[in-house]
Amino acid sequence: VQLLESGGGLVKPGGSLRLSCAASGFTFNTYSMTWVRQAPGKGLEWVSSISSSTDNYIYYADSVKGRFTISRDNAKNSLYLQMNSLRVEDTAVYYCVKDGSSGWYGAHWGQGTQVTVSS
Amino acid sequence: DIQMTQSPSSLSASVGDRVTITCRASQGISNYLAWFQQRPGKAPKSLIYAASHLQSGVPSKFSGSGSGTDFTLTISSLQPEDFATYYCQQYYDHPLTFGGGTKVEI
Numbered sequence: 001v002q003l004l005e006s007g008g009g010l011v012k013p014g015g016s017l018r019l020s021c022a023a024s025g026f027t028f029n030t031y032s033m034t035w036v037r038q039a040p041g042k043g044l045e046w047v048s049s050i051s052s053s054t055d056n057y058i059y060y061a062d063s064v065k066g067r068f069t070i071s072r073d074n075a076k077n078s079l080y081l082q083m084n085s086l087r088v089e090d091t092a093v094y095y096c097v098k099d100g101s102s103g104w105y106g107a108h109w110g111q112g113t114q115v116t117v118s119s
Numbered sequence: 120d121i122q123m124t125q126s127p128s129s130l131s132a133s134v135g136d137r138v139t140i141t142c143r144a145s146q147g148i149s150n151y152l153a154w155f156q157q158r159p160g161k162a163p164k165s166l167i168y169a170a171s172h173l174q175s176g177v178p179s180k181f182s183g184s185g186s187g188t189d190f191t192l193t194i195s196s197l198q199p200e201d202f203a204t205y206y207c208q209q210y211y212d213h214p215l216t217f218g219g220g221t222k223v224e225i
Contacts, residue, residue, distance in 0.1 A: 043217060043220045044163065044206055044208070049213065100153075103210045104210040105153035112162055
């Protein structure tokens with residue numbers, strides 16, 4: 001299993017970024033996927049999850065609801081996170097996570113991509 | 120939302136020690152509980168799912184137990200590579216929630 005995130009960077013408050021996660025080594029469309037973030041020196045915070053292609057469930061943390069959009073392209077084995085109206089408190093390392101076969105737990109994690117929101 | 124409380128928040132131990140970390144859920148979550156290890160500067164790694172099932176490739180010195188609201192992660196015979204921060208996570212319901220972490224130090 002490989003999960004390779006990209007798209008992070010430095011952005012001003014109010015700006016936008018789109019994170020991508022290229023997945024390989026497993027049948028992508030049969031697994032739910034999740035984004036988890038970690039602010040500097042802090043613990044893990046769940047951001048958003050999307051179910052496998054057989055279902056149609058999407059979940060967001062209250063802290064990002066209405067600003068972030070999760071999506072997936074099963075043909076490209078890719079997961080995305082569109083982040084709009086970014087705030088300073090969104091600064092974190094964002095991890096792409098492949099959930100387990102029996103639930104929404106992070107069986108495999110990417111190496112993370114840094115998002116910094118600062119003026 | 121389901122709150123996850125880990126204790127202790129940090130502990131000091133020696134190589135060869137047996138260590139136990141506790142995670143408590145604010146409501147019953149059956150066995151929908153996972154444990155992760157995070158070494159400094161690295162991504163988290165899955166250790167245990169369904170409270171007591173070892174993730175593939177994880178050594179048997181890690182074990183988990185519990186059901187309902189109270190869970191434990193035990194590391195038998197600590198090795199230098201085990202000094203890290205450990206997190207629990209409930210996946211009984213969304214929003215998914217993590218414990219605050221337990222830092223295991225030398």
